[in-house]
Amino acid sequence: DTAVSQTPKYLVTQMGNDKSIKCEQNLGHDTMYWYKQDSKKFLKIMFSYNNKELIINETVPNRFSPKSPDKAHLNLHINSLELGDSAVYFCASSQIVLGGDTQYFGPGTRLTVL
Amino acid sequence: GQSLEQPSEVTAVEGAIVQINCTYQTSGFYGLSWYQQHDGGAPTFLSYNALDGLEETGRFSSFLSRSDSYGYLLLQELQMKDSASYFCAVSAASGGSYIPTFGRGTSLIVHP
Numbered sequence: 054d055t056a057v058s059q060t061p062k063y064l065v066t067q068m069g070n071d072k073s074i075k076c077e078q079n080l081g082h083d084t085m086y087w088y089k090q091d092s093k094k095f096l097k098i099m100f101s102y103n104n105k106e107l108i109i110n111e112t113v114p115n116r117f118s119p120k121s122p123d124k125a126h127l128n129l130h131i132n133s134l135e136l137g138d139s140a141v142y143f144c145a146s147s148q149i150v151l152g153g154d155t156q157y158f159g160p161g162t163r164l165t166v167l
Numbered sequence: 168g169q170s171l172e173q174p175s176e177v178t179a180v181e182g183a184i185v186q187i188n189c190t191y192q193t194s195g196f197y198g199l200s201w202y203q204q205h206d207g208g209a210p211t212f213l214s215y216n217a218l219d220g221l222e223e224t225g226r227f228s229s230f231l232s233r234s235d236s237y238g239y240l241l242l243q244e245l246q247m248k249d250s251a252s253y254f255c256a257v258s259a260a261s262g263g264s265y266i267p268t269f270g271r272g273t274s275l276i277v278h279p
Contacts, residue, residue, distance in 0.1 A: 086267070094252055096210065096269040109266055143209060147267075154258050154265050155200070158209040 056080050059144050059159035066134055067167055074129045074162045076144030084108075085127040086156070087119060088143040096143070102127050131164075139166045169193035171270035173255055178276045179245055187240045187273045189255035197258040197265065199231050199238045204272070205251045213240070213253075242275070250277045 057078045066072055078085060086109075087099040100119045101109035107119070116132045127144060141161045147154040171191045179185040189199065198217035202210040214222055216231035216238060228241040242249055252272040258265050 084265075094204075094272050096254060096272070098267060098269075101266075149265055154267060155212045155215060156202070156210070156256075156267060158211070160209050 057144060057146055057157050057159040059142075059162050061162060062160060063163050063165075065165045065167065068134055068136060070134050071130070071132045072134060072164070073131070074142055074144075074164075076127050076129070076159055078125055078144075078146040078157070078159075080146055080148070080157060082146040082148045082157070083124060084147050084149060084154070085121065085124070086145040086147070087127065087129050088145060088158075090141045090143060090161075092140070100127075100129075134164075134166045136166050139164055169257055169259055169266070169268040171255055171257060171268065173253075173270040173273045175271070176274045176276065178278065180278050181245055181247060183245050184241065184243050185245060185275065187242075187253050187255075187275070189238050189240075189270055191236050191238075191255070191257050191270075193236075193257050193259045193268070195260035196233065196236075197260060199229070200256045200258065200267075201227075201229050201240045202254045202256060202269075203251050204254065210254060245277050247277050247279065250275060 084103045086101045090096045102121045105121045118130045121127045143161045144159040145156045173189045200215045201213040204210040214229040221230045226243045231238040254272045256269045
């Protein structure tokens with residue numbers, strides 16, 4: 054069974070479109086994240102949800118809106134896509150124990166904006 | 168905020184030992200993690216240090232010195248499959264939550 058899954062794996066779209074990426078984890082973790090990895094492999098956190106509540110919202114354009122229908126799902130909706138949004142988006146989950154949080158990453162969604 | 172420094176690239180030969188260093192600046196530090204990412208793949212967890220000292224997991228070991236804000240990942244008996252990017256990451260508390268911050272990654276190239 055896949056621990057953290059994302060769909061779609063690849064997403065090619067035109068500038069100005071709206072798209073969504075879905076993420077699901079079956080690990081029973083309380084916390085889920087969205088990361089953006091650019092072409093230089095810089096992995097930057099975008100959002101974090103704990104038990105469906107937003108706890109981290111880094112400096113991200115408000116065109117990006119996360120939604121967590123339950124603690125096993127964290128979806129990412131992007132409005133008015135721009136060329137600079139092209140990147141790999143990773144979903145992750147973790148269970149914070151004894152001050153540590155091991156992140157379990159999904160396979161990633163490679164977004165290309167034309 | 169948090170910042171981490173690690174070398175951008177390290178090269179070594181099969182069978183050798185390589186050390187990837189990571190220095191960090193952060194407040195509310197809880198621990199230092201290491202992740203491996205192969206090209207086209209997702210980051211996968213390797214190790215976590217919350218206390219000073221060495222943690223060993225097979226061929227990989229990780230070290231932390233909280234007083235020096237420094238850690239390293241040690242890879243022994245290098246294999247070609249170890250060619251990948253390695254990220255250090257700090258867990259830090261902020262406003263009642265944990266904020267994970269990743270370094271920019273070290274590309275390890277293993278030659279035959």
